[in-house]
Structures are given as C-alpha cells and as structure tokens.
Amino acid sequence: MATPTLLDCSDDIARLDGQHVLARGIYRARPMPVQGGTPAGRPADRAALELAGGVDVWLEPLDLPQSRRTDDELRRCADRRVQVTGTLHALMPARGQGLMAPCLTDTGTVELVP
Secondary structure, three states: OOOOOEEEEHHEEEEEOOEEEEEEEEEEOOOOOOOOOOOOOOOOOOEEOOOOOOEEEOOOOOOHHOOOHOOOHHHHHOOOOEEEEEEEEOOOOOOOOOOOEEEEEEOOOEEOOO
C-alpha cells in the first residue's frame, strides 16, 4: 500500500476525500451525538481528531460498533496529540440518517505523537 497522505488541517478534507491518510490531531472523547442535542450523562465513548482549523474528524462511522473506542484508548489518548491511518470521508458514510461530518474508516491503531 502506498504511503498515506498527511491530514492535519481541516482545509485539506475536501481535497483528500476518499484517500488513505495519516491523520494527526488532538484526540477528543465525545458522546454519541443525537438529533436535538446530546443528553447530559451520555458516555463519551466515541472519539474524534480535532484538526488544525477546529474541525472534528470522527474515528469510524457512528452507526458501526467499531466507533465505540476502548476504555484503554480513551484514557491513554484523551486530549493528547495522536495520529492514526484510515480512509478519509468528507461526509460520514451511514446506513440511514447520519452525522454530516468527516470521518475515517478502516482505522489503524491510534498512536501518541511525541
């Protein structure tokens, strides 16, 4: 497989749509968003990378089981700079209604960036 293209700025999302990327950003634990607002107390068991420019790129489509991150990953990476490979989608693929946001699919291991 070819070397992935670096994605670290929100300005590059449209240009890199559909490509294999190495995404770098700040790991943010997030609750599963729901229409009408996320109720208080909902667990923050999903994650997104906050890119330069402030856009969140979700790790896996939210309607897939792999979007739920492990407790270990959530603790180890929370609010830290990380990188992960995956296929970038400018709009999250979804079965039925979904969040209109970018995401990565087929993600690799989330690694801390020194």
